[in-house]
Amino acid sequence: MNEKIIDGKHCSKQIRENLKKEISKLPSIPELVDIQIGNDEASTIYINNKKKAAESVGIKFHHVHFEDNIDKQIIIDKIKELNNDIKITGILLQLPIPKEYDEQELINYIDPNKDVDGLTKINYGKLFLGQDGLVSCTPLGVIKLLEAYNVDLENKNVVIIGRSNLVGKPLIELLLRKNANISICHSKTKNLGEHTKNADILIVAVGHENLINKDMIKNNVVIIDIGINRLNGKIVGDVDFNSVIDKVKLITPVPGGVGPMTVTMLLNNVVKSYKLTNKMDV
Amino acid sequence: MNEKIIDGKHCSKQIRENLKKEISKLPSIPELVDIQIGNDEASTIYINNKKKAAESVGIKFHHVHFEDNIDKQIIIDKIKELNNDIKITGILLQLPIPKEYDEQELINYIDPNKDVDGLTKINYGKLFLGQDGLVSCTPLGVIKLLEAYNVDLENKNVVIIGRSNLVGKPLIELLLRKNANISICHSKTKNLGEHTKNADILIVAVGHENLINKDMIKNNVVIIDIGINRLNGKIVGDVDFNSVIDKVKLITPVPGGVGPMTVTMLLNNVVKSYKLTNKMDV
Numbered sequence: 001m002n003e004k005i006i007d008g009k010h011c012s013k014q015i016r017e018n019l020k021k022e023i024s025k026l027p028s029i030p031e032l033v034d035i036q037i038g039n040d041e042a043s044t045i046y047i048n049n050k051k052k053a054a055e056s057v058g059i060k061f062h063h064v065h066f067e068d069n070i071d072k073q074i075i076i077d078k079i080k081e082l083n084n085d086i087k088i089t090g091i092l093l094q095l096p097i098p099k100e101y102d103e104q105e106l107i108n109y110i111d112p113n114k115d116v117d118g119l120t121k122i123n124y125g126k127l128f129l130g131q132d133g134l135v136s137c138t139p140l141g142v143i144k145l146l147e148a149y150n151v152d153l154e155n156k157n158v159v160i161i162g163r164s165n166l167v168g169k170p171l172i173e174l175l176l177r178k179n180a181n182i183s184i185c186h187s188k189t190k191n192l193g194e195h196t197k198n199a200d201i202l203i204v205a206v207g208h209e210n211l212i213n214k215d216m217i218k219n220n221v222v223i224i225d226i227g228i229n230r231l232n233g234k235i236v237g238d239v240d241f242n243s244v245i246d247k248v249k250l251i252t253p254v255p256g257g258v259g260p261m262t263v264t265m266l267l268n269n270v271v272k273s274y275k276l277t278n279k280m281d282v
Numbered sequence: 283m284n285e286k287i288i289d290g291k292h293c294s295k296q297i298r299e300n301l302k303k304e305i306s307k308l309p310s311i312p313e314l315v316d317i318q319i320g321n322d323e324a325s326t327i328y329i330n331n332k333k334k335a336a337e338s339v340g341i342k343f344h345h346v347h348f349e350d351n352i353d354k355q356i357i358i359d360k361i362k363e364l365n366n367d368i369k370i371t372g373i374l375l376q377l378p379i380p381k382e383y384d385e386q387e388l389i390n391y392i393d394p395n396k397d398v399d400g401l402t403k404i405n406y407g408k409l410f411l412g413q414d415g416l417v418s419c420t421p422l423g424v425i426k427l428l429e430a431y432n433v434d435l436e437n438k439n440v441v442i443i444g445r446s447n448l449v450g451k452p453l454i455e456l457l458l459r460k461n462a463n464i465s466i467c468h469s470k471t472k473n474l475g476e477h478t479k480n481a482d483i484l485i486v487a488v489g490h491e492n493l494i495n496k497d498m499i500k501n502n503v504v505i506i507d508i509g510i511n512r513l514n515g516k517i518v519g520d521v522d523f524n525s526v527i528d529k530v531k532l533i534t535p536v537p538g539g540v541g542p543m544t545v546t547m548l549l550n551n552v553v554k555s556y557k558l559t560n561k562m563d564v
Binding site for chain 1: 386401402403404405406407408409410411412413436437445447451454455458461463464465466467468470471472477
């Protein structure tokens with residue numbers, strides 16, 4: 001494989017093997033529940049991927065599916081039931097959910113110790129306060145990849161494009177802990193290239209194909225591409241891979257970069273939530 | 283007064299007059315409790331300032347003082363008692379506290395609806411998730427000053443120096459809501475000037491006198507100086523005021539800039555906490 005390409009599949013495989021060993025030694029089987037509302041097609045694919053990944057390391061996977069237009073209270077009651085079920089150690093709400101529901105309201109019913117997406121207000125608060133808690137999977141996966149490839153972050157200029165609660169914002173905190181200098185750009189940023197040209201490490205999480213090309217980066221940049229876009233029947237990221245490849249030091253491909261790490265970090269969080277709910281050391 | 287100088291005292295006075303009117307119409311008197319542990323000299327001065335400010339707008343102020351080495355459980359019991367006291371609508375732990383106590387552990391006992399410093403994990407989580415809650419006073423004061431002086435923030439380069447939980451980090455979120463492009467520097471950032479020269483708005487919250495001089499800024503920058511340092515018997519900020527004054531568009535003086543606004547935003551938060559604890563619209 002091109003030595004510039006960050007191999008998320010390989011990195012992921014190693015972590016999953018370790019998780020599998022760790023799980024086999026736990027006193028009982030961790031169980032993960034993925035709650036889906038409605039029939040978003042991409043969600044159904046993601047859920048199947050999570051199920052396969054979970055089962056491959058010895059986690060029992062439950063898919064709870066509600067039809068669109070279900071009464072909100074039924075979802076809340078289900079979450080409460082799962083919170084009280086000692087066998088269930090991880091709960092997540094598959095996003096996006098239909099617009100008539102308040103995503104954050106529902107998420108906040110999840111027991112913070114079972115909140116494997118790290119999106120309850122308590123885990124989100126702990127994250128930014130610098131405390132230990134459950135942290136959302138994609139940002140964790142990005143950090144693990146950078147660590148695996150020995151990318152030095154201290155006093156490096158990291159430019160993050162995208163400010164979502166799930167990806168961009170947690171990355172700010174996680175990268176501050178690594179003593180990076182951080183810049184955040186977003187949909188209202190004009191002249192994006194002026195910002196991205198300063199990046200030693202460029203992290204793109206927008207969902208817009210070909211957003212970044214070779215004229216917007218400096219030589220030897222490390223690029224982490226979190227975008228997932230469908231273009232002419234293919235899955236591509238936010239970065240024009242062929243345009244930038246000659247200039248970069250390292251880059252994540254799409255698919256095969258951050259994607260596998262996101263699912264792996266979910267498995268990692270299920271083990272952590274197992275320990276938290278069973279009051280074991282994490 | 284020099285038209286380049288952001289007059290925090292004046293801005294503060296106007297807001298306090300409005301708060302005084304609003305408080306006079308509330309069904310009862312809001313009461314604020316400031317908990318001090320130990321005898322930090324600066325803290326005692328701040329507490330007296332807060333008391334004066336609170337009483338000037340009609341808020342009843344209580345100073346609860348524990349000696350250093352008090353048993354942690356006594357503090358926790360006091361916080362719980364205050365949480366249950368319906369007359370008390372705002373509670374804050376005066377920082378810094380002696381090192382033998384876990385600051386965040388104690389703060390998390392405060393009822394989030396009475397947490398006027400916005401530092402409980404629940405309010406901190408709500409802040410970064412973009413939800414309404416109580417937000418710490420200095421960052422709020424900075425935003426109010428920028429609004430009062432019509433400083434346009436959308437797509438502007440804001441450089442924040444300092445990443446504390448109390449000031450730097452909440453500013454990231456509040457300025458993202460204004461669609462600013464944000465860069466964060468800190469104690470591990472070398473070549474600070476390379477970053478600060480890009481700033482349209484420069485916010486400094488470090489606690490180091492003369493950190494910023496005219497060679498580190500571009501013309502027409504807006505500077506918000508949050509530092510409070512003692513130098514040769516005088517209070518000064520983090521910015522070498524006399525060095526930069528000719529180049530800036532606007533600047534906050536120290537004292538008389540952000541300081542008065544911090545106390546004013548505390549009063550504002552007490553009114554908000556009153557409404558939250560009394561289940562009124564905020």
